[in-house]
Amino acid sequence: EYGIEKPRGYNVSFHYNPHVEYHHFGSSHPMKPWRLTLTKQLVIAYGLEYAMDLYEPRPASKDELAIFHDREYLSFLEAITPQNMKHHDEGMKAYGFGGESNDCPVFEGLWNYVSLYSGASMHAAQNLLNNQSDIAINWSGGLHHAKKKEASGFCYINDIVLAIQHLLTQHQRVLYIDIDVHHGDGVEQAFESSDRVFTLSYHKHGFDRHYGYQFFPGTGDIHEMGPTDPTNPGKGHALNIPIDDGIDDDQYKWLFKTITDAVVEKYRPTAIVLQSGADSLGGDRLGRFNLNIKAHGFCVETVKNYGRPMLLIGGGGYTPRNVARTWCHETAVCVGASLHNDLPTHIPYIQAFQGEENGGGILYPELHNRSRHDNLNTAKALQTLVQRAMENLRYLEG
Ligand code: TV1
Ligand code: CA
Ligand code: ZN
Secondary structure, X not given: OXXXXXXXXXXXEEEOOHHHHHOOOOOOOOOOOHHHHHHHHHHHHOOHHHHOEEEOOOOOOHHHHOOOOOHHHHHHHHHOOOOOHHHOHHHHHHOOOOOOOOOOOOOOOHXXXXXXXXXXXXXXXXXXXXXXXXXXXXXXXXXXXXXXXXOEOOEOOOHHHHHHHHHOOOOOOEEEEEOOOOOOHHHHHHOOOXXXXXXXXXXXXXXXXXXOOEOOOOOOOOOOOOOOOOOOOOOOOEEEEEEOXXXXXXXXXXXXXXXXXHHHHHHOOOEXXXXXXXXXXXXOOOOOOOEOHHHHHHHHHHHHOOOOOEEEEOOOOOOHHHHHHHHHHHHHHHHOOOOOOEOOOOOOOHHHHOOHHHOOOEOOOOOOOOOOOOOOOOHHHHHHHHHHHHHHHHHHOO
């Protein structure tokens, strides 16, 4: 009874296998699969489950993952455990595990975890192909850094690439949009030689004052537009929007709408995949932007309104209570519901949302108050950025 007001006639499906929640990257690691538990609890508490078709997809098989990934890499991923990893130093290094940063740790149940989130993205894509859904959601996916045979930046299997490959069996042109604060390098690279996928990523780029080096992964400059060889069909089919610290709601909304509208108009995609990483929110543990939940959700709403089959997936997001708030809000945007700002009181883990420091028990707290990043984006710099983006899009003509 909480807030379903005006169904707009979109068929929405929710693809989620709760077993992903029980996996842990390690206590100090910022990636917390537990944020998915919180998300699901909010979605249920607001009654949104009744406005969608719910699926509990099976884990993807090794053969399914091999459609993109290298078989030897997969065998390694399947076999490696915290117990045997000390005997696999070479494989660990070669495939991007462990290392100094320990971005991609080996943990208990790793293979199960990657199969679960990948299975959910592939099942969601299948639902769009069957015309069973107009919008298919998988908040456990969106692991955009994984390469064909390398784990990178918390990502082991690239579920997005697998889902897009599946969509390409029936769609001529797929648009990939990425609003995670990090550059969607793995997806861009996987389709760099194809004109049937256009990749568009918005991200923080450049020297980082907090880290003392380039913000991860360091790629995604405005000049990076895919291959430069004029005979390569993928030329000009990537667009990167590098953004500086502290961008605010109005700036981001304007940037997103102006550029994405132009891409959709010129590329005319028949399906759209939106990676909705929540680390672009204000107050994110790893992020640098000052976005509020409704500005982030504006991107989902904008893409929904293009009226193409849409796959909506998660990604980063390192302040779990705000990840849950955002993805619950965006689920509501998809089904056309507006939600009451007071959180339902019967939520398990309600204390995660209560108290001044946790957002005061409401759905839409101001996120940019504490730990606010100074806004280094001037109006002039953003105008130049949009102008360059439009110039880059000229490659799509003729
Ligand atoms: C273990 C324990 C790992 C604590 C990693 C933050 C940790 C980070 C940790 C961390 C951390 C990164 C780099 C450094 C490259 C490395 C899901 C030069 C407090 C999609 C991935 C970010 C983002 C990787 C993933 C990044 C996604 N930042 N604490 N690691 N080396 N890695 O900078 O796009 O959101 O931070
Ligand atoms: Ca991005
Ligand atoms: Zn990220």
